[in-house]
Amino acid sequence: MPLTVAALAAPVQIVVGDWAARSVAREQPTKLAAFEGLYASEEGAAVHIGGWYDGDEVRYGVPLPRLLSLLAFHDPGARVEGLQGVPPDERPPVNVVRIAFQTMVGIGFLLAGIAAVYLFVWLRRKRLPRSAWFYRAIVAAGPLSVVALIAGWVTTEVGRQPWVVYGHMRTEEAVTGASGIPVGYVSLVLVYAGLLAAVVWILRRLARAPVAVQRGPSGVAPLLEGAARPEAEERQ
Numbered sequence: 001m002p003l004t005v006a007a008l009a010a011p012v013q014i015v016v017g018d019w020a021a022r023s024v025a026r027e028q029p030t031k032l033a034a035f036e037g038l039y040a041s042e043e044g045a046a047v048h049i050g051g052w053y054d055g056d057e058v059r060y061g062v063p064l065p066r067l068l069s070l071l072a073f074h075d076p077g078a079r080v081e082g083l084q085g086v087p088p089d090e091r092p093p094v095n096v097v098r099i100a101f102q103t104m105v106g107i108g109f110l111l112a113g114i115a116a117v118y119l120f121v122w123l124r125r126k127r128l129p130r131s132a133w134f135y136r137a138i139v140a141a142g143p144l145s146v147v148a149l150i151a152g153w154v155t156t157e158v159g160r161q162p163w164v165v166y167g168h169m170r171t172e173e174a175v176t177g178a179s180g181i182p183v184g185y186v187s188l189v190l191v192y193a194g195l196l197a198a199v200v201w202i203l204r205r206l207a208r209a210p211v212a213v214q215r216g217p218s219g220v221a222p223l224l225e226g227a228a229r230p231e232a233e234e235r236q
């Protein structure tokens with residue numbers, strides 16, 4: 001069930017991400033330039049996978065020509081504004097934004113890849129994949145999703161620096177001395193530490209006394225029956 005939900009959600013994530021990137025291109029062009037480390041404004045701008053922004057270009061990245069223009073404006077020849085157009089003190093820290101963006105998108109495609117493998121096997125063979133690597137990838141997908149989530153947040157928030165209201169108010173002008181913050185923060189940490197302790201306690205209890213599973217007619221738990229049946233057929 002979670003795999004089916006993931007198989008539907010992962011492609012949607014890419015479509016939503018594409019929509020988000022196009023609205024960033026329209027409304028926060030400097031942030032878009034930081035996503036890609038684009039220094040000079042360019043028509044037919046490329047995307048670089050990986051690499052490092054060293055002040056006026058991306059070094060050691062793999063270029064995919066014209067892809068940035070195509071993704072951002074649905075036109076491979078569209079002009080994309082570079083970082084050069086804004087004063088240095090109005091640019092975000094490019095490598096932080098870029099690495100966070102690439103991490104998020106990379107994980108997004110990895111999750112979609114896992115979903116595609118699942119769908120392919122399910123639709124063709126009517127069973128779950130059997131490769132141990134598939135299940136290793138599933139185990140990795142959970143923590144990686146959290147990493148993508150945090151990377152997404154870093155992309156959004158660091159990407160719009162130094163502005164708190166884009167183009168109007170700088171973050172340093174918006175800082176207030178909210179004195180309640182330490183109390184709120186400590187309470188939050190305590191609540192989450194309590195939740196963590198409760199989860200560990202419950203999981204350890206469950207592990208010591210596993211819940212009894214009702215067996216289906218084929219001798220396996222009903223949820224696994226679909227996965228086990230083709231195996232039985234193959235043996236006959």
Ligand code: HEM
Pocket residue numbers: 013014016017018020021022024031104105106107108109111145146148149150151152153155156157159
């Ligand atoms: C191909 C995949 C993806 C693309 C193209 C994409 C694109 C984007 C873009 C352009 C933004 C910035 C929006 C802005 O600054 O206004 C963003 C933010 C974000 N993304 Fe992704 N993303 C992808 C995958 C993912 C995945 C897999 C996750 C989490 C599992 C994720 C979580 C987030 C989060 C939490 C934000 C911050 C939203 C906010 O604070 O408003 N993204 N994404």
